[in-house]
Amino acid sequence: MRPKQGHLSHNTTAGKKAAPETQLIARAQQGDEEAFAALHEAHKRRVYSLCLRMTGDTAEAEDLSQEAFLQLFRKISTFRGESAFTTWLHRLVVNVVLMHLRKKGLQKISLDEVDTSQEEPVKRDYGEDDRRLIGSIDRIILGRAIAALPPGYRAVFVLHDVEGFEHNEIAQIMDCSIGNSKSQLHKARMKLREHLRRDQRNPRREASHSSGSEDER
């Protein structure tokens, strides 16, 4: 995983963090409240941010990060350390979010159920438009465009381009192949670009489209 600014990345602090986190997990497995609190403190921002990017809604992100941590702490006695704790945690978070989105009646989310034709290039009308996205991308517009992505695309996009996970980690988290993760990411990026360009052409229409319609999900 690439280090992300402001994140408590296990790459940037690997040496210092590995041992204490192992100890914290061991203590949490004994039901130590301080260990639970410390693990929550260490991971809460990443978990909440992931939930927020995946849902685009602060209330849902709160509920989901709460649910994810509850599941984590209930299951922590089963963690044996075969995989990285962060990967384990994020797999759990992504599952919680995807389950939630399924319950909301949105389209099927499994990566394998989204278009998996990896050889076919993303459809593009050549010579259609030579205008670039202007200036820096506003974070609100970007957040809205991410939220408008189909959930399967969105999960891979958020994990890779926002959270900085590598494809092998995403494949583990999403239970899919590395090639599938790469393919979905590229399609997600192309789709995101469409949203951003549409937003730039007509901000009001895109805003109402993103918040009011679920037809793309």
Added chain:
Amino acid sequence: MSDQGHERLDDARAACRQFDLDLPAYLEGEDRPAVPAHARECVYCAVLLADLEQATFASHHLPIEEPPARVWANIRARLASEGVIREQVSGWRRWLQHQILQPASAPAGALACLTILSIFLLGPGDSGLKRASGWLSPGAAPAIATASVLGMDKDLLQTLRQMEESYQALEATLDPDLKAAYRQSLGTLDDCIRECLTHCQRQPTDALAHEYLLNAYRSKAQVLASALQFDRR
């Protein structure tokens, strides 16, 4: 358009399609020199590449969001109600556990209990009950002060004081029979403590009297702990 013109357009579109095929790998950091080379020649593909790089950069620099404090409060409450979190041991319970786990305290505790039992059984008539009614009388504080002067463990005395306050707060809520039983036990122990204190003041070098005193305090702490634990159940 002439045949040559159509041919050039077809070639250009073929190059764009190849660009599209190579683009994902290029964006993943793989070596695809044809991608930037084509982007230099084709304005549409150059725009696509620039847009994707810009969006990826912006996405990677989205800020980390801080969840509200209530998220942890809710998680903690749920874990506590489900029994996932082990009960935190408060100061006096931790102290008591430490005392109980000390191997040396076991025979001494037994000795103290025997002493207390003998005082209670051999005492005149219902004196135990009478004494019990005043177990937390104003005399208790000076007794603790005296014990402190005698060099008794300050942590022990402080813990006892806190436990007595906690017990006083909950005593009214106890079942009358249970309350009477605890009062009786505590009264007997207080009498024992007072006698030991008097003896220790008269003969400060009497090690056995000091030991009896210490064990009487420990026994009292155990009785109070039992009462406070009963309330929690």
